Amino acid sequence: MKRLIGLTAVALAMVLAIGVPHAAEKLKVGFIYVGPIGDHGWSYQHDQGRLAIEKELGDKVETVYVEKVSEGPDAERAIERLARQGAGLIFTTSFGFMNPTLKVAERFPNVKFEHATGFKRSKNVATYNARFYEGRYIIGQAAAKVSKSGVAGYIASFPIPEVVMGINAFILGAQTVNPDFKLKVVWVNSWFDPGKEADAAKVLIGQGADIITQHTDSTAPLQIAGEKGVHGFGQASDMIKFAPKAQLTSIVDNWAPYYVARTKEVLNGTWKSEDTWGGLSAGTVEMAPYANVADDIVKAAKETEAKIRSGALHPFTGPLQKQDGTEFLAAGKVVDDGTLASMNFYVKGVDGKLPQ
Amino acid sequence: MKLILEKRSEQSRAMALLSPLLAIAITVVIGGIIFASLGLDPFKALHVYFVEPVTSLWSIEELIVKAAPLVLIGAGLAICYSANVWNIGAEGQLTIGALFGSAIPVYFTTWQSPLTLVLMLVLGGVGGALFAAIPAALKNRFGANEILTSLMLVYVAQLLLDWLVRGPWRDPKGYNFPQSVPFEGWQLLPLLGEGRVHIGAIFAVIAVIALAIMMGRSLRGFEIRVIGNSPRAGAFAGFDQKRVVWFSFLLSGALAGLAGICEVAGPSGELQPNISPGYGFTAIIVAFLGRLNPIGVLFAGILLAISYLGGEAAQVELGISDKTAQVFQGMLLFFILACDTLILYRVKIVSGRPATAKV
Numbered sequence: 001m002k003r004l005i006g007l008t009a010v011a012l013a014m015v016l017a018i019g020v021p022h023a024a025e026k027l028k029v030g031f032i033y034v035g036p037i038g039d040h041g042w043s044y045q046h047d048q049g050r051l052a053i054e055k056e057l058g059d060k061v062e063t064v065y066v067e068k069v070s071e072g073p074d075a076e077r078a079i080e081r082l083a084r085q086g087a088g089l090i091f092t093t094s095f096g097f098m099n100p101t102l103k104v105a106e107r108f109p110n111v112k113f114e115h116a117t118g119f120k121r122s123k124n125v126a127t128y129n130a131r132f133y134e135g136r137y138i139i140g141q142a143a144a145k146v147s148k149s150g151v152a153g154y155i156a157s158f159p160i161p162e163v164v165m166g167i168n169a170f171i172l173g174a175q176t177v178n179p180d181f182k183l184k185v186v187w188v189n190s191w192f193d194p195g196k197e198a199d200a201a202k203v204l205i206g207q208g209a210d211i212i213t214q215h216t217d218s219t220a221p222l223q224i225a226g227e228k229g230v231h232g233f234g235q236a237s238d239m240i241k242f243a244p245k246a247q248l249t250s251i252v253d254n255w256a257p258y259y260v261a262r263t264k265e266v267l268n269g270t271w272k273s274e275d276t277w278g279g280l281s282a283g284t285v286e287m288a289p290y291a292n293v294a295d296d297i298v299k300a301a302k303e304t305e306a307k308i309r310s311g312a313l314h315p316f317t318g319p320l321q322k323q324d325g326t327e328f329l330a331a332g333k334v335v336d337d338g339t340l341a342s343m344n345f346y347v348k349g350v351d352g353k354l355p356q
Numbered sequence: 357m358k359l360i361l362e363k364r365s366e367q368s369r370a371m372a373l374l375s376p377l378l379a380i381a382i383t384v385v386i387g388g389i390i391f392a393s394l395g396l397d398p399f400k401a402l403h404v405y406f407v408e409p410v411t412s413l414w415s416i417e418e419l420i421v422k423a424a425p426l427v428l429i430g431a432g433l434a435i436c437y438s439a440n441v442w443n444i445g446a447e448g449q450l451t452i453g454a455l456f457g458s459a460i461p462v463y464f465t466t467w468q469s470p471l472t473l474v475l476m477l478v479l480g481g482v483g484g485a486l487f488a489a490i491p492a493a494l495k496n497r498f499g500a501n502e503i504l505t506s507l508m509l510v511y512v513a514q515l516l517l518d519w520l521v522r523g524p525w526r527d528p529k530g531y532n533f534p535q536s537v538p539f540e541g542w543q544l545l546p547l548l549g550e551g552r553v554h555i556g557a558i559f560a561v562i563a564v565i566a567l568a569i570m571m572g573r574s575l576r577g578f579e580i581r582v583i584g585n586s587p588r589a590g591a592f593a594g595f596d597q598k599r600v601v602w603f604s605f606l607l608s609g610a611l612a613g614l615a616g617i618c619e620v621a622g623p624s625g626e627l628q629p630n631i632s633p634g635y636g637f638t639a640i641i642v643a644f645l646g647r648l649n650p651i652g653v654l655f656a657g658i659l660l661a662i663s664y665l666g667g668e669a670a671q672v673e674l675g676i677s678d679k680t681a682q683v684f685q686g687m688l689l690f691f692i693l694a695c696d697t698l699i700l701y702r703v704k705i706v707s708g709r710p711a712t713a714k715v
Contacts, residue, residue: 064673064675068678072628073619073623080414081672084670085673095533156534160531189534342531344531355522355523355532
């Protein structure tokens with residue numbers, strides 16, 4: 001509770017410190033967040049991107065945001081509110097905002113929209129995402145090296161392709177070290193629910209996992225890992241402060257370069273609706289400094305990172321089999337983006353059944 | 357000198373009307389103080405919060421969209437609570453209503469006729485009423501406390517919805533995202549005007565008028581009030597308490613179910629794991645703020661809708677946390693309950709030694 005109050009205070013102080021300047025000729029850039037900006041995960045990192053726009057472009061822009069917008073009927077109103085208040089560029093930063101974004105975009109043809117992680121575009125709706133699976137592959141490798149029990153626990157949100165490909169990349173990375181590595185997945189059906197995430201972490205540790213990783217937005221799983229004396233990975237932001245003894249590294253979402261670039265394009269009039277999918281090489285995905293881990297493991301992780309960055313290694317390279325043993329990729333073949341973006345099966349080695 | 361509360365010999369009628377207004381006034385004043393302590397201009401903040409939502413056509417439309425389910429559910433709950441029947445599970449009845457109604461577009465994806473919509477709405481009401489029948493039956497048959505049973509059934513309903521949209525009812529083309537097929541054409545409520553206002557708003561107004569007439573002019577309304585005030589007196593008048601329990605649960609359940617299907621076939625346009633931001637619970641505040649009077653509920657629903665929209669506007673324009681809306685709603689209910697004390701008690705200023713100190 002104390003921590004929560006602390007976070008809220010920090011968030012509030014940040015908001016107040018920024019203030020909201022008023023000027024007609026400025027480009028107003030709006031953001032819709034699914035979580036609170038104090039989640040220190042997904043929404044927090046998007047907000048860091050917003051702050052980067054303010055820092056970089058100064059008095060040419062003005063930014064506004066709405067946080068904790070639920071992925072339901074309220075989303076459309078929140079997006080439309082920003083459009084009505086004169087925002088020229090609006091980032092909607094969760095998958096569930098896809099249809100509301102398109103609906104509002106149709107009514108405001110002169111406003112540019114950017115939807116994160118979606119697959120539907122229109123003339124004024126662009127999409128963007130990051131290749132987080134590249135980071136997942138690296139942490140999978142590190143997990144298999146650190147783990148003594150050979151079992152990792154994975155706290156997952158929704159069984160959408162984005163999340164499924166992350167799980168697959170993790171196990172593929174782990175299998176390069178230990179072909180018998182086990183991965184147990186718990187679905188919490190929420191992007192941000194510290195209570196459920198913590199419970200899931202406890203269950204997984206109880207089932208023998210000594211590595212905890214998650215595709216949810218709070219710091220709770222990592223904190224539980226710290227309390228129980230096992231290791232884990234941060235998600236979306238560097239969470240080392242919350243688990244100084246448990247975090248090995250973290251897959252950090254760095255939206256700042258993309259947000260600044262797109263804002264500049266709107267200012268220059270060169271903005272186009274397109275799909276952007278950057279990864280380690282584009283700087284959208286970063287690995288937080290390694291900690292609590294032996295030097296040789298760090299070295300190996302950095303080598304893998306360099307290979308992915310240069311394009312020498314793709315985490316999804318054949319021969320790969322699906323969970324049921326059927327062929328997914330022939331030897332030497334690399335998966336195409338379309339298959340990744342619609343992935344709805346586990347690869348061999350993941351425990352349990354994918355909710356279908 | 358000190359303040360004491362003195363019991364009134366009978367309930368104050370003036371206070372019964374003034375209490376919600378007083379509560380609103382205190383909420384606004386305390387709200388202003390909170391804004392000022394955040395370093396904001398309290399007048400501007402209150403303007404953004406309470407006035408702006410009613411200044412443009414768009415925001416008024418959005419206000420109606422938000423108020424419609426609150427009024428629809430709140431009106432039913434007002435009748436229920438007047439009968440001294442405590443249905444706390446409207447959120448669950450809303451959910452089941454939405455599920456029943458959505459079964460049509462989910463199973464008959466291509467069926468398009470005005471009848472589609474009518475059937476969806478009817479099923480929505482039936483679903484809500486059936487689900488409300490469970491706590492009613494448990495109360496009448498076994499004397500089970502309806503506050504607990506109706507509340508706990510909310511979780512049952514939400515988990516059922518959760519399972520359906522993630523499992524059997526999931527859109528096969530939805531990339532595994534937990535949502536049903538998108539509703540189309542006659543599976544959606546007709547819109548009124550350019551915005552998102554749908555005919556659910558008309559249902560809310562009809563419900564308010566019908567229930568106001570029933571409570572004021574009909575024997576059934578009289579029966580409900582008598583049983584609510586004194587079941588024994590009601591029994592002498594030949595009223596059956598069990599029948600009233602059945603009636604108020606089925607009525608409030610049906611209205612909650614109707615609100616549920618209207619949300620899904622209206623602003624949502626598809627079934628999702630979260631179909632309501634707690635309308636069924638907020639409607640409890642609405643019912644009390646509206647003095648358990650259907651007409652009062654109409655105004656109370658609009659006020660609560662303002663607090664939702666104002667909270668969102670305050671986030672965008674003032675950059676303050678979304679928690680403020682919750683703080684305002686919480687303060688409002690707290691002050692209403694506090695002010696209701698004044699209906700039964702009067703405040704007296706006593707000088708010198710307090711009267712109770714006499715031996």
